[in-house]
Amino acid sequence: MGATIATFRSPGGIHPAYHKDLAAEQAIREMPLPSALIVSMSQHLGKPAIPTVKKGDSVLRGQVIGSPAGFISAAVHAPTSGTVKLVAATPTASGPRADAITIDPDGEDTWIDGITPCPDWRQLEKADIVNRIAAGGISGMGGAGFPTHVKVSPPPETLIDTLILNGAECEPYLTADYRLMLEHAAQIWEGALIIARALDAHTIRVAIEDNKPAAIAAMQAAIPAEAGDAAVVALKTEYPQGAEKQQIFAVTGRTVPAGGLPLSVGVVVENVGTTLAVWDAVVNGRPLTERVTTVTGGSIVQPANVRARLGTTYADLVAFCGGTTGPVAKIISGGPMMGFAQADTSVATTKTTSGLLLLGPDAVHAYESQPCVSCGRCVGVCPMNLMPNELSQFLEAEDYEAAEAYNVMDCMECGCCAFECPAHRPLVQHMRRGKAQVMLNRRKQ
Structure with a gap:
């Protein structure tokens, strides 16, 4: 099935300057291991994970270092092998402090024993797929970080007929998902088939804004023959087209009620990066220990899409991209619309770190808030x-x-x-x- 042109028009929305040209054509770069990794236990929506290691312990890549604190929580794994240097509360990008485990890498990057690939995942029961996703510590990588195993295990009485892969990436500056679709389209589609099997969903749609024609073409060309009712949907470019409820309406015409969840209208939405992580966890048996982050802005010497280990500090990301061009007036974790301003670059990346934005004085303006003028x-x-x-x-x-x-x-x-x-x-x-x-x-x- 080809690209779908007809979509439903969501209310509201704006058209900010997108600035995606800074990093869009930069292929994903692999970042070497930094000298230290600060791995937060609060990388997902819900209760933070509980540390399972202590100072002085040796760890291996993929080892559980944080166990889920309930159903709506997620495991956290060591991003590399090394020694635990510190377990202490540290600031997060959004402000609150949370326990974090600092690891000194040993340079060997040795995986833990017991990583079990499953290339023939089609033989798995749905519960086995969900368990492999949960064991991989997968959570949403494009938004709030909702634990993925929860999303793909709705109540038995709830019928899910449609899976939407969110490739809109409507935030200005960010291009990590765009690069993933260009460079890993086949794996993303296989991840979609895995999720659809877990949900018993028979319809798959990949939603991409129409300002990304190369991604639309790449994902359309990679549609597997076994996908059945699958298509790429070209959405009108408008912020916030990537928002879950807006995207569901744009793609299906269904309205999620106020206070309701997508499953109430038979839909589950997964980010394309999350879907790729599901593929890696189920097919290769590898837990989530790294992600692609867009490091960009007018103050970055070499804007890039960087695959870095979770726990890499923002300072190390900036250094890998050549440092700064001059004074930095604003540091933002995420995009300029929904991201969080940072005081410095000491915070570390998590599963939800889609971007790191450094802006110069010419791009930042200070205003004094005034009373509402009732303009509407x-x-x-x-x-x-x-x-x-x-x-x-x-x-x-x-x-x-x-x-x-x-x-x-x-x-x-x-x-x-x-x-x-x-x-x-x-x-x-x-x-x-x-x-x-x-x-x-x-x-x-």
Whole structure:
């Protein structure tokens, strides 16, 4: 089946400058082992993993060094062989501190015994596929890091008929997923077949924005004959086309209800990078110990898409890309719309580190927040049909009941409202704070 042209138009959205040309044509580069790896136990949505090693222990690549702390959690594995130097709480890219294990590599990069490939995965039971995904510590690599074994094991009464592979990569600057689709299309498709088998899904769609024609062509050319009802869907280029609920509507016309999950409309969405990791875990038996990250921005000497071990510090990534061209005014983990500003480059990469962005003074502007002017522009671009203007004022007044009534929990923090706001109000920060407080209030009830 060929590329699908007809798609459904999602509400809201914006068209920021994309700046993907900085790294889009840079093939994935393999980064050598750094002198130390700082491996966080909080690399996924849900409870952080529990450290299973202590200072002085020897570890091997692929060894479990963090065990899942419940169903919605994920295992963490040693990215290389070496010695545990430290187990201590360290800052994460999003701010909170979490336990992390610092490993001094021994340079041998020796895998743990017991890695069991399964090229004939078609003979596996669905439960065996889910178990191999869980054992591999796979979690979402394009968003919040939801544990993948949870996504691919819905309740027995829930029918999933459609699997969508998210290749939109709508965040400006980021090109890691684009390169994966160009360089690993066949493996991504096999990963999709594996996930579809686990879900009993009979329809597979790969959703890619139409500003990536090379990726569309590569993924279309690699569709396996056994895939059945499979196609590449060319989405209109618009941020945030990569958001899960928006993508489901654009591809299928189905609307996920407020407060609902994609499985309620029979759909599961997986990032293409996550799907590649599933392939590696199931077919090769290898847990997730590395990922591709886009290191880019006007302050980077050699913007690149770098395959680096989890736990590589941002400083080491920058050094591998030639360092900086001059003063750096802003460091962002992730993309400019949904990423987190960093004070320095001491934080380390995790399973969710899609990008590292360094911007110079010419690309960063300081504004003073002003009162809302009631222009309504934020309402017009909100892809969730919320009223950010009203919500922000409720939250400034600490009226969390009103904010909850106005569906603040449906906010996905995409940043469209702040991008459009002529008063330069910190709308996303208001939403994040408000959502956290609503969750806290719910737990107290």
